[in-house]
Amino acid sequence: MSSIPFEDPRRVLKRHGLWAKRAYSQNFLISERAVREIVQACELREDTPVVELGPGCGTLTFALASITRALTAIDKDPDMLSVLAAERGDRKFEIVDGDAKEVDFGAYARAAGRKVTVAGNLPYAITGSIFRNLVEQVAHVERAVLMVQREVRDRLVAQPDSREYGALGIFCAQVFAVETVTHVPRTAFHPAPKVSSSVVRLTPHLQPRAAQTPEFEAIVRASFQARRKTLRNALQQAFGGESADRVLEAAGIDGKRRGETLSIEEFAALAAAMRKKV
Secondary structure, eight states: OTTOOOOOHHHHHHHTTOOOOGGGTOOEEOOHHHHHHHHHHHTOOTTOOEEEEOOTTSHHHHHHHTTOSOEEEEEOOHHHHHHHHHHOTTOOEEEEEOOGGGOOHHHHHHHHTSOEEEEEEOOGGGHHHHHHHHHHTGGGEEEEEEEEEHHHHHHHSOOTTSTTOSHHHHHHHHHEEEEEEEEEOGGGEESOOSSOEEEEEEEEOSSOSSOOOHHHHHHHHHHHHTTTSBHHHHHHHHHOHHHHHHHHHHHTOOTTSBGGGOOHHHHHHHHHHHHTTO
8 A cells, every 4th residue: 555645735735735524524535544444344356346436635645546547537516627637647547527416326337347346534414315326236246335423433333222223224224334444533634614523334235134125215214204203103293093003913013112213124024014005
């Protein structure tokens, strides 16, 4: 990993007369150690297709491009797109003007003839939308290595009956194994955010822990929208009393429990019962 390039993004920004923009939720990574750990966690080969979300001025981009020759960097800030083009030199990667939360990973996977690796220092304001997109397109993803707020990381790895356990973590853990790569302090960014961050790696399960169905999503959301209610009351509120009671009975789950105590497999049992219209 000693050959991976690194230049402090503050120097790059100064060279182009630019600064971080709040409108784009920009916090530039200035930690060389964090960049190296992200690249290492990606497990790249020269032909690994990589989609980078929010490349900014290229700090992580150029490190990724030093290994893979199949990199696409997607950003919607026209200034950052111009910086990437100006700083690219003879590096081989594609620059795309696009929205990180609406990327069609399937299109990139089909073009490459294989699943893609996703990487990025995510704009915190749209993290939830990016994860929802990843979950929906898990079939096209080899792995994802992403910088997120520490609070988001805690939600992704949370276990049932904990304060952090909720819909986001369930939907991700339904299809991905989530690992913590490293924790990153506020001082590793410019400008420094108000919170610390973490790098997580998402690897698709060989078999999802639950089927991705409308019923599964509806039951999980209903359970956490009324988090302090019993499961029976939460499901009654969403689907009506008779339906809730039949689903709970068919799944063999005590309606006096709260939704936050259920495992993914128990949510899957409820969804299966609802799908059968018991």
